[in-house]
Amino acid sequence: MRVPVGVVRDRILTAAVTLVQSGGLEGMRLDAVASGAGISKATLYRHFRSRAILLDALARERGMATGLEAPDRRAVIIDATVRLVGLQGLRATTMDQIAVAAGISPAALYWHFENKEALCQAVILRVSPIATIEEFFATKCSGDIRTDLLALVRLVVGELGSRLTTCVRLAGELPGQTDAFRDFFLANGPLPVWRRVGTYFDEQVRLGVLKPAPTLPRVLTFGGILFAGVLTRNIFGDALQVSVDEFAVQAVDTFLTGQASDAYRNTLGGSDNARSRPGGAP
Known part of the structure; x- marks a missing residue:
């Protein structure tokens, strides 16, 4: 039975989101996306002709931060932290939650901010x-x-x-x-x-x-x-x-x-x- 085009596209985007959340943008390789979506690379390329096109779709359709330079990535992290702290307070906000909200891996988050206190200091300066x-x-x-x-x-x-x-x-x-x-x-x-x-x-x-x-x-x-x-x-x-x-x-x-x-x-x-x-x- 042939899988509808929309379903395949959704699988690809979902697999890409999972890879970004677990390993950051650097870990989102097209072969890994194809494997996660349960399709061949040829099928993947029929939907997204390049990694750049897939990244653009993630930004537009899934609201993920993609293609950002380091200063902008820090800004996205700080913005995500401001939103979470405003909603649920500082103690209830974890670094893992912040990473997911910012669309990056925990490892990438700790590359920008060595600990939660350092990140919260950046938040204080922002607000x-x-x-x-x-x-x-x-x-x-x-x-x-x-x-x-x-x-x-x-x-x-x-x-x-x-x-x-x-x-x-x-x-x-x-x-x-x-x-x-x-x-x-x-x-x-x-x-x-x-x-x-x-x-x-x-x-x-x-x-x-x-x-x-x-x-x-x-x-x-x-x-x-x-x-x-x-x-x-x-x-x-x-x-x-x-x-x-x-x-x-x-x-x-x-x-x-x-x-x-x-x-x-x-x-x-x-x-x-x-x-x-x-x-x-x-």
Whole structure:
């Protein structure tokens, strides 16, 4: 009985995927693919005239990463790790799972990253918000604290939400990690961001906009509001029926209600926006 062409093609692709997962792209030889599919090499060549054509089909039809140079292969591995850690956490994510998700062999994975900690450090650098936050304060601040904080909330909860969710998953598992890993995480994530936000708040105190208060507790208070927004949107998504803009207004006004100086409140008293700002009429 003649096997349908589509079935033979599927067997070939399945055999190729198995070989890539067990031995990487280097191990995907056409004779091995033919053997795994239970066909002759002549039959294989009728479906795929070359290895390059088969690799292209794997990329298009099976979503596998193929034909990548070493720097790009590292990027694929890191992206796969970010997805898995975001879904199931760091401890539950194994190197074998990462290799499968990246479409490479475990041996190839360890060639790029000697261990899981080294790979996770690369993930931290990928999802770190430091550069984005620094750019925000360097180029996008208006000078008005309410306007600036509204823009910051929209940036963090809207644009950076998925990256920060991975950061939160990693942070939640820090107690089980080495001191070196914890130090690396703090140095390449929370600490520089807290310092930059703290510098901004201290300047607002100097200008008389914020009440004098210890810097770090103030930063953590504001950060806690932001992370609540990030996590809530990550869990409930569109079902939450609260836009990022709506959340930003409530978050900033709630924060400024307790933190803004009387002098700053007085400057808002006669403005058209007083009804929506801290100290304004309900």
